[in-house]
Amino acid sequence: xxxxxxxxxxxxxxxxxxxxxxxxxxxxxxxxxxxxxxxxxxxxxxxxxxxxxxxxxxxxxxxxxxxxxxxxxxxxxxxxxxxxxxxxxxxxxxxxxxxxxxxxxxxxxxxxxxxxxxxxxxxxxxxxxxxxxxxxxxxxxxxxxxxxxxxxxxxxxxxxxxxxxxxxxxxxxxxxxxxxxxxxxxxxxxxxxxxxxxxxxxxxxxxxxxxxxxxxxxxxxxxxxxxxxxxxxxxxxxxxxxxxxxxxxxxxxxxxxxxxxxxxxxxxxxxxxxxxxxxxxxxxxxxxxxxxxxxxxxxxxxxxxxxxxxxxxxxxxxxxxxxxxxxxxx
Amino acid sequence: xxxxxxxxxxxxxxxxxxxxxxxxxxxxxxxxxxxxxxxxxxxxxxxxxxxxxxxxxxxxxxxxxxxxxxxxxxxxxxxxxxxxxxxxxxxxxxxxxxxxxxxxxxxxxxxxxxxxxxxxxxxxxxxxxxxxxxxxxxxxxxxxxxxxxxxxxxxxxxxxxxxxxxxxxxxxx
Numbered sequence: 479x480x481x482x483x484x485x486x487x488x489x490x491x492x493x494x495x496x497x498x499x500x501x502x503x504x505x506x507x508x509x510x511x512x513x514x515x516x517x518x519x520x521x522x523x524x525x526x527x528x529x530x531x532x533x534x535x536x537x538x539x540x541x542x543x544x545x546x547x548x549x550x551x552x553x554x555x556x557x558x559x560x561x562x563x564x565x566x567x568x569x570x571x572x573x574x575x576x577x578x579x580x581x582x583x584x585x586x587x588x589x590x591x592x593x594x595x596x597x598x599x600x601x602x603x604x605x606x607x608x609x610x611x612x613x614x615x616x617x618x619x620x621x622x623x624x625x626x627x628x629x630x631x632x633x634x635x636x637x638x639x640x641x642x643x644x645x646x647x648x649x650x651x652x653x654x655x656x657x658x659x660x661x662x663x664x665x666x667x668x669x670x671x672x673x674x675x676x677x678x679x680x681x682x683x684x685x686x687x688x689x690x691x692x693x694x695x696x697x698x699x700x701x702x703x704x705x706x707x708x709x710x711x712x713x714x715x716x717x718x719x720x721x722x723x724x725x726x727x728x729x730x731x732x733x734x735x736x737x738x739x740x741x742x743x744x745x746x747x748x749x750x751x752x753x754x755x756x757x758x759x760x761x762x763x764x765x766x767x768x769x770x771x772x773x774x775x776x777x778x779x780x781x782x783x784x785x786x787x788x789x790x791x792x793x794x795x796x797x798x799x800x801x802x803x804x805x806x807x808x
Numbered sequence: 809x810x811x812x813x814x815x816x817x818x819x820x821x822x823x824x825x826x827x828x829x830x831x832x833x834x835x836x837x838x839x840x841x842x843x844x845x846x847x848x849x850x851x852x853x854x855x856x857x858x859x860x861x862x863x864x865x866x867x868x869x870x871x872x873x874x875x876x877x878x879x880x881x882x883x884x885x886x887x888x889x890x891x892x893x894x895x896x897x898x899x900x901x902x903x904x905x906x907x908x909x910x911x912x913x914x915x916x917x918x919x920x921x922x923x924x925x926x927x928x929x930x931x932x933x934x935x936x937x938x939x940x941x942x943x944x945x946x947x948x949x950x951x952x953x954x955x956x957x958x959x960x961x962x963x964x965x966x967x968x969x970x971x972x973x974x975x976x977x978x979x980x981x
Contacts, residue, residue, distance in 0.1 A: 487843050490927060494850020497934035562850065763928045764847065 480661040482758065486765040492562040493764045496772045499555065500760075502529040503775055503808045509782045513800040518790035530783070544787045549576075552780045553593060556773055567653040568662070568766045570596050572773040574653070578646045581605065585624055585638060596649075616652045617645040623694070636686065637694055643677055644695040651698075661767050665755055665774075667700070671725055672748045674701060675717075678708050679741055688712070724751060742802065750805040753778055757807065775807025782806065818901030822887045825901075825908025826880035829961070832912030833876020833919070840869025840923025847927040851934040861933055861940045865926045868947045872919035875958040879911050882962060886969040900968050907964050914957035922950040 508528075515521050526534065533551040538544055553576065560569035576592035583590060584602040594602070601612045610621040624638045647670045654666040678691060688709040696702055707720045718730040725748060732744040752774070759771035782803050789799040848862045883904055888895050896904070929943035 487846060490843060490846025491850040491853075494847040494852075494927075494930065494934065495854055496850070497847070497931040498851055498854035501935045562853075763924065763931055764843075 480664055480758075482661060482762045482767050483659050483765045488564045489764045489766060489769065492559055492564075493762075493768050495559065495562060496768055500772060500775075500808060504528055504779055504782070504806065505808050506803070506806045509786065509803045509806065510800055512786050513789075513796050513803060515790075516796070518787075521786060521790050525783075541788050541791055544791075545784060548780050548783050548787075549592070552776055555776060557593070557595070559769060559773070563766075563769060565657060565766065567656050568770050569773060571650055571653050571666070571770075572777060574646060574650060578642055582638070582642055585642075614649065614652070617649050620645050620648075620694075637690065640691055640694040643673075644698060647673060648698055657766050659766050659770075661756070661759065662770050665752060665770070668725060668748070668752055668755070670698075671701060671704075671721075672745070674698070674705060675708075675721060675725070675729065676741060676745060678705070679714075679717075679744075682712065682714060683741075746802060746804055749778065749781075753805040753807060760807075771807065778804050778806055814898050815896065817898045818896030819887070819889070821898070821901030821905040822883055822896045823889065825905035826883040827908070828905070828912040829883070829908035829915070830873075830876040830880040830912075832909075833879070833915035834873040836916035836919030837870045837873035837876075839916075840872070840919035840921075840926070841866060843920070843923035844869060844926035844930060847930040851930055855934065858933060858937060861937065862930055864944060865929050865933070865947065868926050868944075868951065869919045869922040871951060872915040872922070872954050875954055875961075876912060876915050878958065879908065879961040879965070882965045883908065886965050895969070903968050904965065907961060907968075911957045911961045915954055918950055918954040918957070922947045922954075925950050 512521055512524060515524065522534075525531070530547070530551050533547050533554070535543070535547065538547060553573065556569050556572050560566050560573075563569055573595040577594075577596045580590035580592055580594065580602060581597055584597075584606045587606060590602060597605075597613075604610075604612050605621065605625055608625045610618050610625045613621050620641050624641045651666055651670055654662050657663075674695075677695075678688065681688060681691065692706065692709050696705060698705065704720065704722070708717060711717060711720060715733065718726065718733060720726075721729050728747045728751065729744060732740050732747060735743055756767075756771035756774050759765075759767040762768045785802055786799055844866045848866050851858060851862060884890050887904070925947040929946050932943045932946075933940050
């Protein structure tokens, strides 16, 4: 167990809010029960008894409607916490994925999809016209390679995706390195390592050239050496000897599953492991770890909600859904 | 040592001790309440109906300030400051100074830790309002040691200032 930071009294207000909000999170048993319900109408009816009710709108029927409802449920809570946080970095990491979707759309000359957070309207406008100067130093050089709308590279969607993935992970690590919390630092490294493995694993399975990742994903300290090794090893089984620690153990376990199951199970098991890791933050009265852990819990809740709603709308069997439900924070 | 100067030193030390007791006690209480009020503010922003229960938890670290106040008043009364007759020897004055400082320290740290304990209890009540009764016990346990410090202060001040030597010293015998 990593030590939790102490004497963080300035986090008292936001942690007080979280004490109340934690009571509104949905439990693992609730999701298992939800997964057992046969009719999608009954599932949606049960959701009216939860905190999601405030965000539900009449006439929501399609997957897109529900996805938007769940996204705004998560976004509004994290954004509220951000206003009360002494250091917004901890909440920013959980809003960052939305920012990168907005950024990618801006690079492709499209309007933002999500509310702006780390990347303001001005930054997105500037990047759309090929100017990356308003972006943080940690990602600016990489962004500039895809920022030019007239450039050859920006016309290659794979390269744009790799560059943006690299920027996202780099900024993720950078944001959390600003907070002096061993638990969150370890946790963020687990998260980034998992993302990296999944990105490279998917690319290898799709037959992409991994050298592109070496060129456009790096630098990504402290994983540069690992990425180099993974990219140089096209024999997937050998990855088990390269990936370190608990994540390596999980990878080896999942590699023995059927090919379709490998990546989803790997993501699920790592996410369950990380949820288990951050649960110790519940013991903290005040501190950034508590905020980070709650935001992660909220993300897991959103994942489970999306899984069940999309499964029920598409008529997937209950057993399959229940098998994929992730561990929850409460 | 000249008689008047000795009394002056004794008096100064006793008053300094009283000042430390009340100063440290009140600072600790302020800090403790500040810690707890951060948590209360956050909880009330989501659940305003919990105000009544949380007020009790918020007020608990405030008692140390009053204990410091009682200690200081007792020193003032028993040393004759209020009645106008100062009967403090340098030895007694020093003892009262150390006593006030010790009590002040106990009050300062216990108030601060009680603030932390209150904040934890506030989190508990926010999650499970029905656990309010049990949650009050946690910071109240910290209170025990502030009460012990106050009791020692009351007894010690009474014993120190009831000494025959002091009266004899004042009489100049």
